[in-house]
Amino acid sequence: MSRLKNIADDWDFSKDLNILDRTSLKYGMKRDISPLYMFYVRNWKKLGITGCHSLELGCGSGTQLSILLDENIAQLPEGFDISEGAITGCQKLLDHYGYEEQYHVQVADFKNFVGTAPYDLVIATQFINYMRTLDEFFKGVAPLLSLNSYLVVSDGQKKRQKYSLIQRFKRNTFIRKLLRQKPLAPETSETLITVRSFQQIKDTAQEFGYELVSVQYGKHYLSSLLDQVCFKMSKHNYKSALSRNIANRVYRILTQICIFEEKLLANFNRGNIYFAVFKKSSEIHN
Structure with a gap:
């Protein structure tokens, strides 16, 4: 967990906010031009719930919490993240858009966060692939939800190519040896991520007593x-x-x-x- 926290603290969450590029609330304008953000918005609207008592696991820079508040899906949503940088960015984002004192976030993890369980809704977006095992995730979630409550899980199920073809060629260990260059050290952030297919998530969820309500895919x-x-x-x-x-x-x-x-x-x-x-x-x- 400490290695994961160090990597989280090194992330530049200011760039995360710039990627979102949220726009003005005036005149009914949509707030964001990120394709991933709009994918989330469309799916939250399909769920059709309002006024939930909610918790987000690994709330990051506050994207999901902002949607919950924008769409009136949750009242006083809660969230935690292991990174102080993430929580600071989250607070700045939500406060900037007029949600001061309408949420509660904290620096914590599964083991030490202080919440007000049980919740009507627990959210894990871009979170579950950082868990060592799926059993660990669902055991951690179990005491947070009451019967007939919702669990929303969203993450990637395919490894993204972080580098272009030319960059991958330059970073290749065999090529570097031919050029008499030292091999590059592995990136710890990549080794901490386990990319799982949705079928794996679905099968494990069923073992822990969850039934699938809906699933949407994006690309x-x-x-x-x-x-x-x-x-x-x-x-x-x-x-x-x-x-x-x-x-x-x-x-x-x-x-x-x-x-x-x-x-x-x-x-x-x-x-x-x-x-x-x-x-x-x-x-x-x-």
């Missing part, structure tokens, strides 16, 4: 990127009303394409990332 196609670029153009970049109008129309069309693509992914049970909703249907203590 960053070119259309999802262009979708967000057109949104930004329609709201910010162009002074010409005609240019903004055209960009807005293209944005709406591309949004529908993104939704269609997500439906196709759901039909084939695949995608780079999943958003799964489970309901605790029985008490099973393994």
Whole structure:
């Protein structure tokens, strides 16, 4: 856990906030142009619940908590993270958008966080792949949820290529030996992540008494990127009303394409990332 905490503290959470690029609340404008953010928003709206007593595991820079508050999904949501940098970024983000004293976050982990269980909703986004075992995760979650409460799990199920083809070629140990260069030390952050398929998550969840309510899959196609670029153009970049109008129309069309693509992914049970909703249907203590 200490190694994981050191890596978490080294992350630059200010960059995380810049990636989100949240926009103004005025005039009903959508707040964000990140494809992943919009994927989350669409799936939270599909869940159709409001006013929950909720907890987020590893709340990071506050993205999910902000959605819960934006959509009135939770009242006074709680969250914890092992990184002080993450919690500081989370507080700055939520306070900046007018949610002072409407949430509670703390630096903690499963073993020492102080919460107000049981919860109606527990969230783990980009969290479960950091757990050593799935049993450890579900045993930690068990006392936090009452019967018929929801558990939302979202994470990647395919390893992302962190480096380009040329960069991977340069970093290859065999190539470096040919060039008489020292091999690069392995990155500890990568060794701490265990990328698991959603099927593994689903099977283990069922063993612990959770039934699957729904699952959606996402993948960053070119259309999802262009979708967000057109949104930004329609709201910010162009002074010409005609240019903004055209960009807005293209944005709406591309949004529908993104939704269609997500439906196709759901039909084939695949995608780079999943958003799964489970309901605790029985008490099973393994």
